Amino acid sequence: MAPSTDDHFAPTPPKRILSLDGGGIRGVLSLQILRRLEELFGSPLSDSFDLIGGTSTGSIIATGLALGWSVDQLQEMYRELGHVVFRRHPLRIGFLNAKFPREPLERALVDAFGDTCLGDEAVRTGLAIVCKRLDTGSPWVLHNNPRGKFFESEDPAAHAPNRAYRLRELVRASTAAPYYFDPEHIEVAEGEVGLFIDGGVSPHDNPALQLLLLATLEGYGYEWPVGEDDLLLVSVGTGTWTRPDTASSLIEKSAGGHAVRALASMMVDASTFNRLLLQWLSRSPTAEEIDSEIGDLSNDHLGDRAWLTYVRYDADLEDPGLETGPDGKPIDPKALAALRDIDRVENMELLEEIGRVAATRVRREHFPEVFLSDRP
Numbered sequence: 171m172a173p174s175t176d177d178h179f180a181p182t183p184p185k186r187i188l189s190l191d192g193g194g195i196r197g198v199l200s201l202q203i204l205r206r207l208e209e210l211f212g213s214p215l216s217d218s219f220d221l222i223g224g225t226s227t228g229s230i231i232a233t234g235l236a237l238g239w240s241v242d243q244l245q246e247m248y249r250e251l252g253h254v255v256f257r258r259h260p261l262r263i264g265f266l267n268a269k270f271p272r273e274p275l276e277r278a279l280v281d282a283f284g285d286t287c288l289g290d291e292a293v294r295t296g297l298a299i300v301c302k303r304l305d306t307g308s309p310w311v312l313h314n315n316p317r318g319k320f321f322e323s324e325d326p327a328a329h330a331p332n333r334a335y336r337l338r339e340l341v342r343a344s345t346a347a348p349y350y351f352d353p354e355h356i357e358v359a360e361g362e363v364g365l366f367i368d369g370g371v372s373p374h375d376n377p378a379l380q381l382l383l384l385a386t387l388e389g390y391g392y393e394w395p396v397g398e399d400d401l402l403l404v405s406v407g408t409g410t411w412t413r414p415d416t417a418s419s420l421i422e423k424s425a426g427g428h429a430v431r432a433l434a435s436m437m438v439d440a441s442t443f444n445r446l447l448l449q450w451l452s453r454s455p456t457a458e459e460i461d462s463e464i465g466d467l468s469n470d471h472l473g474d475r476a477w478l479t480y481v482r483y484d485a486d487l488e489d490p491g492l493e494t495g496p497d498g499k500p501i502d503p504k505a506l507a508a509l510r511d512i513d514r515v516e517n518m519e520l521l522e523e524i525g526r527v528a529a530t531r532v533r534r535e536h537f538p539e540v541f542l543s544d545r546p
Contacts, residue, residue, distance in 0.1 A: 191377070
């Protein structure tokens with residue numbers, strides 16, 4: 171029997187969290203890893219995980235999974251979504267307009283999620299959607315825990331209840347990447363509208379650490395116990411790279427180019443710091459070197475204990491093995507670099523193949539048996 175939402179929210183271990191990074195069309199890479207997790211756990215991921223959260227493209231996937239969708243259903247959605255959403259209008263020029271019109275994405279999200287709200291029974295497990303409120307400069311993590319402080323509202327003039335936000339509006343907000351899409355307007359209280367953008371423009375493009383805080387800090391209302399056999403956090407990326415540059419090439423860039431490069435590096439720094447803290451706090455069978463000075467932290471643990479089990483799956487888009495494609499033919503270096511872009515629909519087939527290779531790294535032995543066994 172599938173667990174109820176009460177089972178998912180109850181602070182009874184073991185608890186499982188699934189975290190999904192942002193990355194636009196590169197979300198198809200994540201789906202291949204998620205398919206392997208679906209096979210490993212032997213049930214829909216909405217049954218296997220007690221909290222599923224994501225940023226940007228990760229919010230689309232998280233929402234679908236929380237509604238009970240299979241990975242195959244999401245795969246089909248992405249194949250249709252990419253060609254509809256990332257179609258640039260010839261009159262949208264440079265920085266004067268967002269690169270893509272909002273209407274195709276809005277229609278796709280209406281078709282996918284309708285008027286379902288965050289607090290509806292159709293949401294079968296814990297769901298967290300990460301976005302950023304631009305007018306206040308604050309990251310927002312909207313979640314469906316009935317014990318959460320803002321799930322209900324005694325005073326609508328003070329704040330709207332989390333349960334009443336439409337999923338399609340929250341996902342549209344979380345995916346509103348600056349330059350690519352216009353911000354989303356959401357009524358956050360009677361007579362007050364907030365302006366929301368992609369949650370990736372915050373420390374939470376990789377939302378794994380934020381989801382751990384959501385699950386354990388008293389203020390959020392979950393208060394799940396910690397321990398390597400009590401709490402599992404699975405983090406799934408959309409592809410990574412190191413962006414090597416030379417000083418001379420950067421000197422030649424404009425002030426705007428320096429600003430874009432600095433912003434991109436800040437997002438990488440936030441994700442790296444996220445992984446550093448999680449590897450420090452956890453038993454992590456997938457731990458990787460953070461840098462050449464501190465290594466992978468396998469001998470470093472806060473308080474000399476593991477507070478959770480943490481696994482991270484991603485793909486290196488600079489892997490030398492990617493120099494040839496699925497057909498065995500060499501990939502043009504420029505095309506390989508273009509895999510990093512979030513809006514190139516023509517990359518979907520290759521990204522899927524890279525994701526399937528990354529999925530082979532998902533191994534049963536990474537998970538203590540307590541997290542794989544059937545629920546009572």
